[in-house]
Amino acid sequence: MIERGTKMMGEKIIGGSFIINDVDYNSVITPEDFTEEQRMIGETTKDFIEGEILPQDEAIESLNYDLTVKLLQKAGELGLLxxxxxxxxxxxxxxxxxxxLISERLSKASSFGLSLGAHVGIGTLPIVYFGTEEQKKKYLPLLASGEKIAAYCLTEPSSGSDALGAKTTATLSEDGKHYILNGTKQFITNAAFADIFIVYAKVNGTDFSTFIVERTMEGVSIGSEEEKMGIKGSSTCPLILEEVKVPAENLxxxxxxxxLIAFNILNIGRFKLAAGCLGSSKDTIEEASAYANERVQFKQPISSFSLIRRKIAEMNTKAYVLDSMVYRTAGLIDSSMKAIDFSRSDAGVASAKAIAEYALECSINKVFGSETLDFIADEGVQIHGGYGFIKEYKIERIYRDSRINRIFEGTNEINRLLIPGTLIKRAMKDELPLMQKAQQLQEELLTFMPQRTFTGLLEQEEYLIKMAKKIFLMIGGLAVQKYQQKLDSEQEILSHLADIMIQVYAAESAFLRTKKRVAKEGEEKAANAIAxxxxxxxxxxxxxxxxxxxxxxxxxxGDRLSTQLSVLKKLARRTPINTIERKRQIAARVIAAEKYVV
Structure with a gap:
C-alpha cells in the first residue's frame, strides 16, 4: 500500500515566464530531488506492473474486460488509483x-496503463477539482478504490479538436429535477466497462456544461469496440445517450x-501523457540497447557500429531532456495546486486558475513528449531491423502504440497554436511583460555584440539559451507588429513560435537539471548529463x-529582410562543438548499462 508522501515545496513561478526571464536551477524540481518516499511509490508501481500486469499481457491485449477491471481494483488496493x-x-x-512517477511507471503496462491512466486522470480529476462536496463524497471513494471505473466523454463524431462544436444536448426538465441528455460521444476510453462517465453537453443547445452520468441510468448504451492500430488492450467505444434523465445535482x-472544466482537465491530461511518453521512451531504450548488444552482424554486435551508437545516443539524450521537462513541470503544477482546499465551495474556481497557470507548459510537454517517443520508437524499430517489423518483438507494439499520443488530448497541431496563443493572451492581460521585453530587445539590438569566448562549464550553452529567448522575442515582436489582430490566421508563424518555445523549454530544462546536478555531485559524476x-x-x-x-x-x-537576417546572424553566432565524440561517449554508457542512463 502506498503511503502518503511529503509535498515538495517550490517557489511560485508565473506560467510562460521562462521565455522572457532567466531561471535559477534551484527553483526547478529534478529527478535527483526525489524523496525516498517518492522513489518507493515509483517502485511500488513498477513491482505491480511486473508482477500483476505483464504476466497477463496477452489476455489484456485480447480485450478481456473482466480481467482489466479486476486488475484495476487490485491497483486500487495498492493506492495506485x-x-x-x-x-x-x-x-x-x-x-x-x-x-x-506513477504515470511514468505505468507506461510499461501498455494498454492497461492507458486504462488506468484514463480512470485516475481525465476520468476522476473533474470531480476532484470541480465537484460539489456531495459529489466528491459520493463518487471519489468509489473511484479511488476501483469499485467504480471512470471515463471521459468529450469527443463526438463531428467534433474532435473543435470541442465546443459538440452537438450533445441537455434540457432541464419542467420540474427542474433532471437534465435530459441526448447525443453520441466517440472514441471513449474505458467505455465498455466504465461505471461513471464525465459527459459534456450543451444546455438548451448553447451553454457548454459537464455532467456526471452513471452507466445504470436509463437510455445509456455503449457502441461496438473500435478496431485500433495500437493500444489494442484498451476499450474504445462510442457512448450513446438517448433521453437520459440525469439528476440536476449531477451537474x-x-x-x-x-x-473551463474540459480545457483544464485536458491540460492535466497533456502533462500526464508526457509522463507516460517518458516511461515508454526509457523502456524502448532498454529494449533497443539490449538487442543491439545481442544482434551479431559481420561477426560483431551491431552495438559496436558507429551509426547504431549514434541512434542510441540521440534516443537517450532526448529522453534525458524529456525527463528534465516533465519533473520541472510537475514541480510547477505542485506549487500551484498545493494550497487548494478541495472541500471548499470555491475549489472549482481555484482549481481552474491553478491548472491554467501552467497550461502553456503542459502543451509543451505534450508535444515534445509525444514526438520524442515517436522518434525513439522509430529508431528502436530501425535498430531491430526486420525483426522490428515482427509482432513477436515488443518494439513493434511500442511503435504502434506510440502513434496515438500525437492525437490524444488535443492534436499536436492544436497544441502548437495554443502555446503562443496563450502567451500572447497573458501579455494582453498584463500578466507577462512580453511586449515590453520585445521593445527593450529592439533597443538592445542596435548596439548588440555577440559573446565570442566561453571558458566555464556549460557557459556557451547558457548563453545560447539566452540568445534563443531573444530570437523568440525578435520574431514574435515582428510578427505581432505586422499581423496584429490577424496573427491568429498565420498558423505557420504561430507554429514556428511554438516550436521555438518548445526547444527553449526543453534545452533550458536539461541545462538547469545538469547545472543542479554538477553543483551537488561534481563534474565527474555528471559527465553523461553534461554531454x-x-x-x-x-x-x-x-x-x-x-x-x-x-x-x-x-x-x-527586401532590405528589411536583409537587415533582420543580419541581426539574427549576430544573435545566432556560436562555436560548434564536437557532437560526434560526445554522442559516442553517451552511447558507450547506455550500451554498457543496456538501459536509459542519466
Missing part, C-alpha cells in the same frame, strides 16, 4: 511528483462552465535558427 484524490475522500492526496460545477546537455542545446539552437530564418522570410522582405 487514489494518488490525486484528497485524503478526506479516502484518497492519498499525494504531491504531483509522486503521481507523475458538475455550473451551467456554461463546461469549457547530453551540450549536444541537445547546440542541436536545438540550430533548429531555432532555421525556424527564425523561415519566419523572417515570411514576415519581412
Amino acid at each position: 487514489s494518488a490525486d484524490v484528497p485524503e478526506q475522500y479516502e484518497g492519498l492526496g499525494l504531491d504531483k511528483i509522486s503521481s507523475t 458538475l460545477w455550473e451551467v456554461g462552465k463546461g469549457h 547530453m546537455t551540450q549536444v541537445f542545446v547546440h542541436e536545438s539552437f540550430e533548429t531555432i535558427e532555421a525556424l527564425a530564418k523561415d519566419s523572417l522570410a515570411q514576415v519581412e522582405s
Whole structure:
C-alpha cells in the first residue's frame, strides 16, 4: 500500500515566464530531488506492473474486460488509483511528483496503463477539482478504490479538436429535477466497462456544461469496440445517450462552465501523457540497447557500429531532456495546486486558475513528449531491423502504440497554436511583460555584440539559451507588429513560435537539471548529463535558427529582410562543438548499462 508522501515545496513561478526571464536551477524540481518516499511509490508501481500486469499481457491485449477491471481494483488496493484524490475522500492526496512517477511507471503496462491512466486522470480529476462536496463524497471513494471505473466523454463524431462544436444536448426538465441528455460521444476510453462517465453537453443547445452520468441510468448504451492500430488492450467505444434523465445535482460545477472544466482537465491530461511518453521512451531504450548488444552482424554486435551508437545516443539524450521537462513541470503544477482546499465551495474556481497557470507548459510537454517517443520508437524499430517489423518483438507494439499520443488530448497541431496563443493572451492581460521585453530587445539590438569566448562549464550553452529567448522575442515582436489582430490566421508563424518555445523549454530544462546536478555531485559524476546537455542545446539552437530564418522570410522582405537576417546572424553566432565524440561517449554508457542512463 502506498503511503502518503511529503509535498515538495517550490517557489511560485508565473506560467510562460521562462521565455522572457532567466531561471535559477534551484527553483526547478529534478529527478535527483526525489524523496525516498517518492522513489518507493515509483517502485511500488513498477513491482505491480511486473508482477500483476505483464504476466497477463496477452489476455489484456485480447480485450478481456473482466480481467482489466479486476486488475484495476487490485491497483486500487495498492493506492495506485487514489494518488490525486484528497485524503478526506479516502484518497492519498499525494504531491504531483509522486503521481507523475506513477504515470511514468505505468507506461510499461501498455494498454492497461492507458486504462488506468484514463480512470485516475481525465476520468476522476473533474470531480476532484470541480465537484460539489456531495459529489466528491459520493463518487471519489468509489473511484479511488476501483469499485467504480471512470471515463471521459468529450469527443463526438463531428467534433474532435473543435470541442465546443459538440452537438450533445441537455434540457432541464419542467420540474427542474433532471437534465435530459441526448447525443453520441466517440472514441471513449474505458467505455465498455466504465461505471461513471464525465459527459459534456450543451444546455438548451448553447451553454457548454459537464455532467456526471452513471452507466445504470436509463437510455445509456455503449457502441461496438473500435478496431485500433495500437493500444489494442484498451476499450474504445462510442457512448450513446438517448433521453437520459440525469439528476440536476449531477451537474458538475455550473451551467456554461463546461469549457473551463474540459480545457483544464485536458491540460492535466497533456502533462500526464508526457509522463507516460517518458516511461515508454526509457523502456524502448532498454529494449533497443539490449538487442543491439545481442544482434551479431559481420561477426560483431551491431552495438559496436558507429551509426547504431549514434541512434542510441540521440534516443537517450532526448529522453534525458524529456525527463528534465516533465519533473520541472510537475514541480510547477505542485506549487500551484498545493494550497487548494478541495472541500471548499470555491475549489472549482481555484482549481481552474491553478491548472491554467501552467497550461502553456503542459502543451509543451505534450508535444515534445509525444514526438520524442515517436522518434525513439522509430529508431528502436530501425535498430531491430526486420525483426522490428515482427509482432513477436515488443518494439513493434511500442511503435504502434506510440502513434496515438500525437492525437490524444488535443492534436499536436492544436497544441502548437495554443502555446503562443496563450502567451500572447497573458501579455494582453498584463500578466507577462512580453511586449515590453520585445521593445527593450529592439533597443538592445542596435548596439548588440555577440559573446565570442566561453571558458566555464556549460557557459556557451547558457548563453545560447539566452540568445534563443531573444530570437523568440525578435520574431514574435515582428510578427505581432505586422499581423496584429490577424496573427491568429498565420498558423505557420504561430507554429514556428511554438516550436521555438518548445526547444527553449526543453534545452533550458536539461541545462538547469545538469547545472543542479554538477553543483551537488561534481563534474565527474555528471559527465553523461553534461554531454547530453551540450549536444541537445547546440542541436536545438540550430533548429531555432532555421525556424527564425523561415519566419523572417515570411514576415519581412527586401532590405528589411536583409537587415533582420543580419541581426539574427549576430544573435545566432556560436562555436560548434564536437557532437560526434560526445554522442559516442553517451552511447558507450547506455550500451554498457543496456538501459536509459542519466
